[in-house]
Amino acid sequence: xxxxxxxxxxxxxxDYRGGQFFTVTFVKRTTGETRVMNCxxxxxxxxxxxxxxxxxxxxxxxxVWDRKVRDYRFISLEGVRAISIGKRKYRTS
Numbered sequence: 001x002x003x004x005x006x007x008x009x010x011x012x013x014x015d016y017r018g019g020q021f022f023t024v025t026f027v028k029r030t031t032g033e034t035r036v037m038n039c040x041x042x043x044x045x046x047x048x049x050x051x052x053x054x055x056x057x058x059x060x061x062x063x064v065w066d067r068k069v070r071d072y073r074f075i076s077l078e079g080v081r082a083i084s085i086g087k088r089k090y091r092t093s
Contacts (some may be wrong), residue, residue, distance in 0.1 A: 004091070004093070006092050009090060010077045022039065023084040024080060025081045026076055026080045026081055028079065034081065061077065
């Protein structure tokens with residue numbers, strides 16, 4: 001497992017364009033609990049087309065589709081602790 005900085009972890013999650021699922025471990029802002037999420041970016045199925053009422057980037061969030069709950073969720077970028085994409089695994093220092 002490669003150790004990376006918090007800023008690099010943010011870049012990896014924000015810039016990930018693959019259609020594959022990835023796993024991210026992060027700390028939830030609202031409760032402070034650690035969450036492990038298997039998710040995917042770029043999913044459009046089931047979206048209403050109305051768009052969001054706020055800009056997630058301005059709140060340091062990334063929108064993903066959560067495989068477990070089968071719905072859209074947000075990842076708090078400043079809380080990312082570990083990322084697993086394909087065969088690559090990262091953890092923050």
